[in-house]
Amino acid sequence: MSDHAIDLTLNGQRRAATVEARTSLADYLRLDAGCTGVHLGCEHGVCGACTVMVDGRAVRACLMLAVQADGSDVTTVEGLAAPDGTFHPVQQAMREAHGLQCGFCTPGVLMTFAALTGGEDRASEDSLVSAMSGHICRCTGYQGIRRAAKALAEGTVGSGAAVVGGGE
Ligand code: FES
Ligand code: FES
Structure with missing residues (x-):
């Protein structure tokens, strides 16, 4: 399986990584980036638990590959509150x-x-x-x-x- 370099903005921070072509965005976020607020329920686009924002749109992270997020602005629940902790x-x-x-x-x-x-x-x-x-x-x-x-x-x-x- 080939590896790919990706570069994205995650919760306001620029982040580079190398991922396998088959890695879902959800697995990348949970396992590599530590964003465990991205929950996995069905893993096939039905339950909505894995929803994140990609370039301002709600996306099922289990249905998107991490390589497809290259160059994108990704926000998970960890990035929703203000830096001082004020709730969104x-x-x-x-x-x-x-x-x-x-x-x-x-x-x-x-x-x-x-x-x-x-x-x-x-x-x-x-x-x-x-x-x-x-x-x-x-x-x-x-x-x-x-x-x-x-x-x-x-x-x-x-x-x-x-x-x-x-x-x-
Ligand atoms: S885990 Fe259910 S929609 Fe992604
Ligand atoms: S699944 Fe328990 S609050 Fe929605």
């Missing part, structure tokens, strides 16, 4: 809405929501809820995730509106 709005929304139970699906959901809410226009609740269809939560914690989506869409993160017991 999607993290804050999920926290307030109790959008997680065991947390296995959570990094993937966060990255999908971050990709959808990162543009200039606020993502609609419909688009966020629709994107949830690409994520399987084995704890079936969908109501909390949905509350987080609603708070993000309505711009009420931090207001307490999504806090469990304050909404539905």
Whole structure:
């Protein structure tokens, strides 16, 4: 199997590596780069646990090869909060809405929501809820995730509106 040199930006840091052609982006991120927040569930594009952002778009890291990320800007859940630890709005929304139970699906959901809410226009609740269809939560914690989506869409993160017991 041939090796390939790749050079990418990972969570704001430039990073060079040599990877086998068959190495998935998920395996590279978890095993080589130490980003173990990239979870692997199904490993065939169904569960969404491995979702990361590549050049601002949500991508299944189990379906992308590491060599395909050469030259890209990759963000994992480890790179979502500000350097001082301040939560990204999607993290804050999920926290307030109790959008997680065991947390296995959570990094993937966060990255999908971050990709959808990162543009200039606020993502609609419909688009966020629709994107949830690409994520399987084995704890079936969908109501909390949905509350987080609603708070993000309505711009009420931090207001307490999504806090469990304050909404539905
Ligand atoms: S592990 Fe990638 S979609 Fe399930
Ligand atoms: S919180 Fe457990 S899988 Fe979603």
